[in-house]
Each structure stands twice: as structure tokens, then as C-alpha cells.
Amino acid sequence: MSIVNPASNYGTVTIVGVGLIGASLGLALKKAGVVNKVLGVGRSADNLDQALKLGAIDGIVDLVDAAKQSDVIVLCVPVAQMRTAFEVLEPHLESRTLLTDAGSTKGDVILAAKEVLGKKACQFVPAHPIAGGAQHGAGAAKVDLFQGRQTIICPLQENSPQDIALVEGFWQSAGAIVKQISGVQHDAIYAAVSHLPHLLSYALMASVVNSEDAEQKLHHVGAGFKDFTRIAASSPEMWRDICLANRTPILKELDQYLAMVSHLRTLIANHDGAGIEKIFKKASQARQDMDGF
Ligand SMILES: NC(=O)c1ccc[n+]([C@@H]2O[C@H](COP(=O)([O-])OP(=O)(O)OC[C@H]3O[C@@H](n4cnc5c(N)ncnc54)[C@H](O)[C@@H]3O)[C@@H](O)[C@H]2O)c1
Ligand SMILES: O=C(O)C(=O)C[C@]1(C(=O)O)C=C[C@@H](O)C=C1
Known part of the structure; x- marks a missing residue:
């Protein structure tokens, strides 16, 4: 050296x-x-x-x-x-x-x-x-x-x-x-806190763009939609490679996420306001706490 x-x-x-x-x-x-x-x-x-x-x-x-x-x-x-x-x-x-x-x-x-x-x-x-x-x-x-x-x-x-x-x-x-x-720890953590959010952002953008009234919807977006989909403008090549390279931890996180979304769907369908609020309260507090570190 x-x-x-x-x-x-x-x-x-x-x-x-x-x-x-x-x-x-x-x-x-x-x-x-x-x-x-x-x-x-x-x-x-x-x-x-x-x-x-x-x-x-x-x-x-x-x-x-x-x-x-x-x-x-x-x-x-x-x-x-x-x-x-x-x-x-x-x-x-x-x-x-x-x-x-x-x-x-x-x-x-x-x-x-x-x-x-x-x-x-x-x-x-x-x-x-x-x-x-x-x-x-x-x-x-x-x-x-x-x-x-x-x-x-x-x-x-x-x-x-x-x-x-x-x-x-x-x-x-x-x-x-x-x-x-370690490399193993790295891939498990970033599947959850980087790779999954990018996948979800691309998925939301793709879902809206593919809908019949896409143009109408996109003309009316506010800050929430823009915040959530900012990272959907990222390099498709880079994120294709990441999804394929880290597929096992990403699939694990995706399954856990889909289970949560499915649970929320059931709560909404059942008009279970208390159930929805319990999940939102915990998530909201955790997100506010995150700004402290
Ligand atoms: N963008 C991010 O937020 C981010 C953050 C941390 C790490 N990374 C990682 O950093 C790396 C680069 O990402 P980026 O955001 O700079 O992407 P980028 O698309 O801005 O840059 C990649 C560059 O590599 C060049 N390139 C591609 N294949 C090549 C090859 N075979 N030989 C020589 N050059 C080649 C491309 O022409 C491009 O200029 C990726 O591995 C990515 O996963 C990206
Ligand atoms: O700042 C952003 O837009 C990023 O997405 C950066 C970000 C991330 O936080 O997920 C994206 C990919 C990386 O490998 C590291 C950092």
C-alpha cells in the first residue's frame, strides 16, 4: 500500500x-x-x-x-x-x-x-x-x-x-x-428501510398511472402524494438490479407489509375505527420519534 x-x-x-x-x-x-x-x-x-x-x-x-x-x-x-x-x-x-x-x-x-x-x-x-x-x-x-x-x-x-x-x-x-x-445484517435492514419503500413508491406511481382516469388524478396531487412518490423518479436500472440482488430479504419484508395492508383493508371493510386508529397511533408515534435520532 x-x-x-x-x-x-x-x-x-x-x-x-x-x-x-x-x-x-x-x-x-x-x-x-x-x-x-x-x-x-x-x-x-x-x-x-x-x-x-x-x-x-x-x-x-x-x-x-x-x-x-x-x-x-x-x-x-x-x-x-x-x-x-x-x-x-x-x-x-x-x-x-x-x-x-x-x-x-x-x-x-x-x-x-x-x-x-x-x-x-x-x-x-x-x-x-x-x-x-x-x-x-x-x-x-x-x-x-x-x-x-x-x-x-x-x-x-x-x-x-x-x-x-x-x-x-x-x-x-x-x-x-x-x-x-455484517453484509447479512446490512441486506436485511436495507431491504426494510430502503428497498421496500422504493418498491412501494414505484408500485403506487405505476398503479395510478395505469388507472383509467390517471391524467385527472395526477393533475390534482398534493404534497402527500408527491412525498410518497418522490423516489419513484429514481433510476429504473439501479432499482431493478437492487430488487433482484436482494430478493430474499425484500420478499420477506414485502410479505410482512402485504399482511399489514391486508389487515388494514379488513379493518376498513369492517368499519373498525378503533382497530385502524390503534395501528395509526403506533405508526405515527414511531415516525415522530424517528425525527429525534
Ligand atoms: N442513488 C442513490 O440514492 C444511491 C445511494 C447509495 C448507493 N447507491 C448505489 O451507488 C451505485 C451508483 O448509483 P448512482 O445513483 O450513482 O447511479 P447513476 O445512474 O447516477 O450512476 C451510475 C453510473 O455508472 C455508469 N455505469 C453503468 N454501468 C457501467 C459499467 N459497466 N462501467 C462503467 N460505468 C458504468 C453509468 O453510465 C452511470 O454514469 C449503485 O450501485 C447504487 O446502488 C445509490
Ligand atoms: O435520498 C434518497 O432519495 C434515497 O433514496 C437514498 C437511499 C435511501 O435512503 O433509500 C437510496 C438508496 C441507497 O442505496 C441509499 C440511500
């Missing part, structure tokens, strides 16, 4: 997938002054040009050059693209290079890293910033996206304490508050 002082410089950092998350990370690292240069790998020339113009990256490389030149490589592509990225990187990956990622699911990415990187999997410290938004592409990047927000890291048994500390410091230098949990 060529990083001399991890607290102050991460050398040459390559971001693979310079979209909302990747470009925001580039901007944050450069603003923090903790990198010599940030290189970008992408699949769309227009998006990479935009990232260059915004100053999120200093140059464009391909994955093979990234493997040879970088001190840190951050995979910020949709989770279904991670395996291919590991496959291209592996033969050229220098032992000094650290890998981390921003993927919203961890089990599938960790499995791909172990299967493809083999012994080199010790160089990969999985991560997930809990910050983002419904917009996508470099044009949506924000320098302070990670500021004061959690980034979860899910270290592998193969990782050295030094590499875990380096990756922790790396995300902290972008402004994040880093927490460690």
Missing part, C-alpha cells in the same frame, strides 16, 4: 461509474484535499465529459489502466455491473491497490468479489453510503452529498485491520459517519 498518511492523502483514486454517487464522491474528495487526482471510468462519453467539466474527475481511463495506476478504486456502478468490473480488474490489480464500492446491496457484491478476486478479495472493503437521491448521472452530483450521513462498511474476514481503517478514513474524508455491520 503506497498510501503514506491515510488521514491526509489517498493518492490516485479511480471512480468506476461517475454518476450521482461517483461524481459526488469525486467532488467531495477533491474538496477535502485528500487525493492527488481522481480518474473516472464510465460507459457514457457524455456523462464522463460532464463529470470532467464539473471537476468531479481529472481524467478518463479504462478499467485496465485503473487497475495499474490507482491507489484506491471505488465501484459506483449499478450492483449487477460489479461482477464484470471485478473480472476486468482482477488480472491487473496491483497488491497496493484498495477497492471499495457504493453498492446498495452487499451480499451479491461480496459473493462476486470473493468468486472473482480470489486471494485478492482481501483488498476489497465493501461499503454503502446512505445518501443519494432520485436524480441520476454526474449532472446531479453534490459536493456535500455524504456530509454527516452514514456510510455502512461491511468488512470481509479477509480484510486486514489496516485496510479497514484506510477505507473507513476514506469515506470519512468525504464527510461520512462510518458504521460497521
